[in-house]
Amino acid sequence: MAAGRQDQLKLGAFLYPTGHHVAAWRHPQAQADAGVNFGHYKQLAQTAERGKFDLLFMADSVGTRGAPSEQESLSRTATRYVAQFEPISLLSGLAAVTEHVGLVATASTTYNEPYHIARKFASLDHISGGRAAWNLVTSSNAEEAHNFGRDSHVAHADRYARAREFAQVVTGLWDTWEDDAFSRDKEAGQFYDPDKQHLLNHRGKHFSVRGPLNVARPPQGHPVVVQAGSSEAGKALAAESAEVIFTAQLTLADAQEFYGDVKDRLGSFGRHRDSLKIMPGIFPVVGRTESEAREKFDLLQSLVHPAVGLQLLAGMAGGVDLSQFPLDGPVPQDIPETEGSKSRQSLLLGLARRENLTIRQLYLRVAGARGHWQIVGTPAQIADEIEERFHGQGADGFNVMPPFMPGGLDDVVELLIPELQRRGLFRKEYEGRTLRENLGLQRPVHPATRSRQAAA
Amino acid sequence: MAAGRQDQLKLGAFLYPTGHHVAAWRHPQAQADAGVNFGHYKQLAQTAERGKFDLLFMADSVGTRGAPSEQESLSRTATRYVAQFEPISLLSGLAAVTEHVGLVATASTTYNEPYHIARKFASLDHISGGRAAWNLVTSSNAEEAHNFGRDSHVAHADRYARAREFAQVVTGLWDTWEDDAFSRDKEAGQFYDPDKQHLLNHRGKHFSVRGPLNVARPPQGHPVVVQAGSSEAGKALAAESAEVIFTAQLTLADAQEFYGDVKDRLGSFGRHRDSLKIMPGIFPVVGRTESEAREKFDLLQSLVHPAVGLQLLAGMAGGVDLSQFPLDGPVPQDIPETEGSKSRQSLLLGLARRENLTIRQLYLRVAGARGHWQIVGTPAQIADEIEERFHGQGADGFNVMPPFMPGGLDDVVELLIPELQRRGLFRKEYEGRTLRENLGLQRPVHPATRSRQAAA
Numbered sequence: 001m002a003a004g005r006q007d008q009l010k011l012g013a014f015l016y017p018t019g020h021h022v023a024a025w026r027h028p029q030a031q032a033d034a035g036v037n038f039g040h041y042k043q044l045a046q047t048a049e050r051g052k053f054d055l056l057f058m059a060d061s062v063g064t065r066g067a068p069s070e071q072e073s074l075s076r077t078a079t080r081y082v083a084q085f086e087p088i089s090l091l092s093g094l095a096a097v098t099e100h101v102g103l104v105a106t107a108s109t110t111y112n113e114p115y116h117i118a119r120k121f122a123s124l125d126h127i128s129g130g131r132a133a134w135n136l137v138t139s140s141n142a143e144e145a146h147n148f149g150r151d152s153h154v155a156h157a158d159r160y161a162r163a164r165e166f167a168q169v170v171t172g173l174w175d176t177w178e179d180d181a182f183s184r185d186k187e188a189g190q191f192y193d194p195d196k197q198h199l200l201n202h203r204g205k206h207f208s209v210r211g212p213l214n215v216a217r218p219p220q221g222h223p224v225v226v227q228a229g230s231s232e233a234g235k236a237l238a239a240e241s242a243e244v245i246f247t248a249q250l251t252l253a254d255a256q257e258f259y260g261d262v263k264d265r266l267g268s269f270g271r272h273r274d275s276l277k278i279m280p281g282i283f284p285v286v287g288r289t290e291s292e293a294r295e296k297f298d299l300l301q302s303l304v305h306p307a308v309g310l311q312l313l314a315g316m317a318g319g320v321d322l323s324q325f326p327l328d329g330p331v332p333q334d335i336p337e338t339e340g341s342k343s344r345q346s347l348l349l350g351l352a353r354r355e356n357l358t359i360r361q362l363y364l365r366v367a368g369a370r371g372h373w374q375i376v377g378t379p380a381q382i383a384d385e386i387e388e389r390f391h392g393q394g395a396d397g398f399n400v401m402p403p404f405m406p407g408g409l410d411d412v413v414e415l416l417i418p419e420l421q422r423r424g425l426f427r428k429e430y431e432g433r434t435l436r437e438n439l440g441l442q443r444p445v446h447p448a449t450r451s452r453q454a455a456a
Numbered sequence: 457m458a459a460g461r462q463d464q465l466k467l468g469a470f471l472y473p474t475g476h477h478v479a480a481w482r483h484p485q486a487q488a489d490a491g492v493n494f495g496h497y498k499q500l501a502q503t504a505e506r507g508k509f510d511l512l513f514m515a516d517s518v519g520t521r522g523a524p525s526e527q528e529s530l531s532r533t534a535t536r537y538v539a540q541f542e543p544i545s546l547l548s549g550l551a552a553v554t555e556h557v558g559l560v561a562t563a564s565t566t567y568n569e570p571y572h573i574a575r576k577f578a579s580l581d582h583i584s585g586g587r588a589a590w591n592l593v594t595s596s597n598a599e600e601a602h603n604f605g606r607d608s609h610v611a612h613a614d615r616y617a618r619a620r621e622f623a624q625v626v627t628g629l630w631d632t633w634e635d636d637a638f639s640r641d642k643e644a645g646q647f648y649d650p651d652k653q654h655l656l657n658h659r660g661k662h663f664s665v666r667g668p669l670n671v672a673r674p675p676q677g678h679p680v681v682v683q684a685g686s687s688e689a690g691k692a693l694a695a696e697s698a699e700v701i702f703t704a705q706l707t708l709a710d711a712q713e714f715y716g717d718v719k720d721r722l723g724s725f726g727r728h729r730d731s732l733k734i735m736p737g738i739f740p741v742v743g744r745t746e747s748e749a750r751e752k753f754d755l756l757q758s759l760v761h762p763a764v765g766l767q768l769l770a771g772m773a774g775g776v777d778l779s780q781f782p783l784d785g786p787v788p789q790d791i792p793e794t795e796g797s798k799s800r801q802s803l804l805l806g807l808a809r810r811e812n813l814t815i816r817q818l819y820l821r822v823a824g825a826r827g828h829w830q831i832v833g834t835p836a837q838i839a840d841e842i843e844e845r846f847h848g849q850g851a852d853g854f855n856v857m858p859p860f861m862p863g864g865l866d867d868v869v870e871l872l873i874p875e876l877q878r879r880g881l882f883r884k885e886y887e888g889r890t891l892r893e894n895l896g897l898q899r900p901v902h903p904a905t906r907s908r909q910a911a912a
Contacts, residue, residue: 026642035672082648083638083648083670124545127541149663182489182539209603211603216491
């Protein structure tokens with residue numbers, strides 16, 4: 001069942017319309033209409049599958065992050081991608097034109113109902129033959145709150161309490177039918193076996209949901225559950241319920257500390273260390289030579305507009321406004337804590353302090369990888385560093401964030417992946433049929449099946 | 457722009473896993489796993505496109521209609537389809553493997569948020585290149601209420617008030633960007649023109665939504681808005697905001713009355729009679745000869761289990777329970793009115809009274825077409841009746857409900873459609889690129905564009 005090898009990397013392709021560099025859409029080869037161009041995404045998905053990627057990863061927000069309404073003065077000069085496909089519909093389309101690659105959509109627990117989310121991911125899992133995954137997040141963005149009848153976003157602690165209950169309801173709904181509940185016995189006229197239907201009857205603080213789900217149990221049992229929080233509450237929730245963590249770790253030491261911390265928490269939930277894959281982001285700028293890689297990066301950096309840089313920092317650090325400070329002065333360390341993403345805010349301030357960066361240097365530093373691990377180099381140089389982190393227990397794999405698309409993803413597939421394969425660090429063929437199998441994750445046995453097996 | 461001919465029929469293919477006859481899944485050729493078989497739907501969609509259908513239509517419910525929890529005693533003996541793909545994800549997948557056919561998904565205004573719905577249909581419209589439509593419904597099913605924290609469903613009047621405001625918010629969100637708002641000017645670093653972004657700033661009784669939507673204005677301006685209610689409130693809402701009505705009309709006289717009533721209402725909203733297409737359901741059992749058609753129908757009728765028939769009547773008439781009355785006695789006319797779908801309940805009771813039917817006869821009558829217009833015959837016989845209703849101002853087209861799938865849809869495409877084409881009643885090639893163009897509906901001009909044109 002769990003066919004994926006534990007001694008090889010797991011790789012995600014984090015799709016973002018024109019690439020992860022904030023100025024990627026201005027790249028001469030960028031498909032600037034990427035956010036409404038299905039053919040572009042079809043090409044990316046098929047490239048990733050050619051590269052034997054485990055999964056496609058899509059972020060999400062139920063609002064326009066960085067749109068002008070919040071920061072009118074900044075955004076009138078220039079801006080970045082603010083509108084694109086909704087992930088579940090896009091990945092459903094891509095499911096029809098791919099065969100192997102996993103499909104990870106982000107969906108917020110803050111402004112959704114668990115029945116809808118359980119259902120859509122179950123449906124995507126059936127459409128794709130077992131390749132769906134849900135990246136469970138909370139919404140910390142005021143832009144999102146305003147689209148759902150609220151004047152401000154929900155406090156951090158409340159969001160996580162709701163998220164925890166939300167995850168319980170969703171996984172519970174996936175189990176409202178046993179795997180073989182639908183007998184479809186034409187002769188007897190019995191479509192399903194009522195004994196294999198289990199109402200959820202959940203009554204909690206945030207949700208009351210009876211069930212059953214109106215989709216059969218997903219091919220993977222449960223679509224893979226992904227999480228992206230690195231705060232204390234985020235790590236606690238992940239240790240309880242996530243199977244993949246997407247995280248941001250800049251140094252080997254940080255990566256090792258996070259990795260050890262989260263893996264050590266699994267035991268108290270009765271979980272094995274292999275049952276959760278830790279996949280930090282990596283932003284690789286790949287060139288055949290070091291100077292070719294550097295040129296590619298410099299071109300992108302030269303395209304960053306100052307207004308965009310400031311807006312980006314504000315967006316990453318939970319709304320903090322640095323536009324009142326001198327652009328070439330130091331990053332102030334005493335800015336007030338906000339209700340936004342605390343983990344990302346402290347990550348940014350730590351980076352500025354450690355390397356004594358100006359505001360401009362800080363935004364240029366994160367404009368590329370947005371707080372993720374950035375490497376500019378040859379396939380061998382990048383593979384060396386990946387190998388070090390993988391064998392040094394800093395990561396089970398990486399979520400690859402190509403700086404520009406499609407060129408940056410092509411570079412990874414044509415240059416970097418063959419180098420990883422040559423070293424035996426990455427697969428040459430998919431091992432399994434489902435995402436879960438390729439990741440080496442067990443398929444959740446239905447509770448009733450387990451009881452029946454235990455009784456036998 | 458509005459390329460579709462007004463002198464020809466519009467045709468929808470109403471997809472339902474194994475077909476619309478309640479016993480279709482027991483048909484020897486039925487793909488009984490249809491609800492989780494994407495390949496089956498891909499085949500249906502491509503068949504419909506070969507037949508030049510305007511659109512694929514998918515019903516929806518956010519619960520398991522007719523699942524055992526409500527009527528345990530009935531359902532343990534046998535049952536019908538209760539679990540299947542979620543429509544928006546399924547149609548997104550089908551968008552990737554079709555080119556011309558429209559994609560209509562049903563989504564309830566009762567247990568959704570308008571931002572999610574506006575976004576998903578805008579996304580589907582971009583994925584499909586302008587082929588999306590939203591069938592706006594309200595939820596009258598207690599099964600659905602229990603999945604969304606309620607003990608009973610919402611009262612009829614409240615549902616429609618919410619639906620009306622919901623539709624205003626959704627169409628408003630589709631207009632939060634002008635068509636050419638995304639200039640994507642790489643040189644200037646200007647991704648979009650802030651003057652062409654319009655916040656919605658809606659504050660109403662049910663919703664507060666600021667916007668903008670995080671998807672560009674859809675290729676069709678607005679995805680086509682479909683409605684299915686035939687109650688007084690449903691007709692009023694449709695006359696204000698629908699562009700297609702899916703309805704159930706059994707006789708020519710009923711169809712003409714409904715058609716005239718709804719079309720006459722359009723003027724008071726400043727709308728042209730051609731701006732709303734009325735497409736009643738039709739359940740055609742097509743045979744090369746009359747006896748072949750009759751045999752096909754009799755086979756399906758012979759497969760209806762009595763428990764299923766009673767359950768079906770209960771589901772159609774808003775939860776009314778006829779199981780306490782003799783199966784071969786008359787349908788009682790004094791059953792209490794429920795908060796369910798009033799229009800369908802009175803339709804059923806009217807039919808029973810008019811034709812003096814027993815309970816068994818009534819369920820066998822509606823088991824096929826479920827209250828829709830049913831014709832069993834040769835292509836010429838069916839085309840005669842279609843022509844009469846179309847030319848007699850009873851319909852602008854029909855939503856075709858094949859009794860079993862894929863065979864029943866194949867029959868329509870191979871036998872009936874060529875007959876309609878021969879008579880000049882139906883297209884031989886698609887006229888336009890978008891669903892809106894094929895239906896002959898105008899593309900909504902953005903309000904700001906209209907103001908600018910008026911000022912010039």
